[in-house]
Amino acid sequence: MLRLSRLTDYGTVIMAHMAREPGHVYSAAELAGAVGVALPTASKILKTLARKALLHSLRGAHGGYLLARPPREISIAQVIDALEGPFGVTECSVAAGLCPQENACALRRHWQRIDRALRQTLDGLTLEDMTQPVPAGMPERRRAQHDRRHRSDGHG
């Protein structure tokens, strides 16, 4: 796995949808319909994204949500942060706890390094990228996507 929660998944879909027309104000109902989730669910996500300052919200009649910044200034990592809390692959990498052995504590450092590397990848991809069709090449923004050979044998 290494899964994102479903809500976060929806969140990225919603954000990507909004990124296609950055100035437009979308109501929760509109987005719920466009993305195919129930209104309360979309609402919940939108509220969170607004609270975390990735969206601006407008209350009252004709209100709704719009992106707080241009799509190219909102990264996937930021969306994940907003919807899933502090970034970290393992519990241990955020807060030490178990593992009485020195061995484990050594691991902690490694996990933190891994977190940084993964985060870097997700931070290098913006909403703008997500609206672009994947050109089978590399829509990487400014980071080279180097060779793909790796040492694993049986895993795709």
Add this chain to the structure above:
Amino acid sequence: MLRLSRLTDYGTVIMAHMAREPGHVYSAAELAGAVGVALPTASKILKTLARKALLHSLRGAHGGYLLARPPREISIAQVIDALEGPFGVTECSVAAGLCPQENACALRRHWQRIDRALRQTLDGLTLEDMTQPVPAGMPERRRAQHDRRHRSDGHG
């Protein structure tokens, strides 16, 4: 988040512990003690790792487990695969489903790309690396760990 399950976390700790003495045969009880988890839990993890061919198991008295390959030939990605099933950040990236809009299907491609990038990172790190102390520099094996600046503003 983007969390690994706790069992997977334990699994990596166990594997890293075993990697310090690659030839040695460890009983489940021994490992449970060393790593600080209950015996049944360690057992469960070890059985899975053995079934997925990352460990060899020896039954009977004086039995136990040992690494199936040298530590530098077992990547973190492989351990995660074994304990968490098919690699993928989103449900959508493994099996399409929701998202009636064309927008969403475009996203799918992007998620798959993201999966590949993350996997590459985790595949570049082996058990051998995990046993090494983190030298504050870069224990990367053959992949350069480039600059750390990224575009996000408020997130650590």
Add this chain to the structure above:
DNA sequence: TTTATATAGAATCAATTTAGTCCTATATGT
């Protein structure tokens, strides 16, 4: 050959987490 020690594998139970919904309050345009 019997006994003690270990793993294999399936099934089960409890706890936690997550998804989804609902309710009340507040803001704004007509």
Add this chain to the structure above:
DNA sequence: ACATATAGGACTAAATTGATTCTATATAAA
């Protein structure tokens, strides 16, 4: 005023995960 929309919190139900237990099997040693 009234209709429309978001804010925020509380609540419920479902799914996932963690942890344990049970039976079967294999092996070393007495």
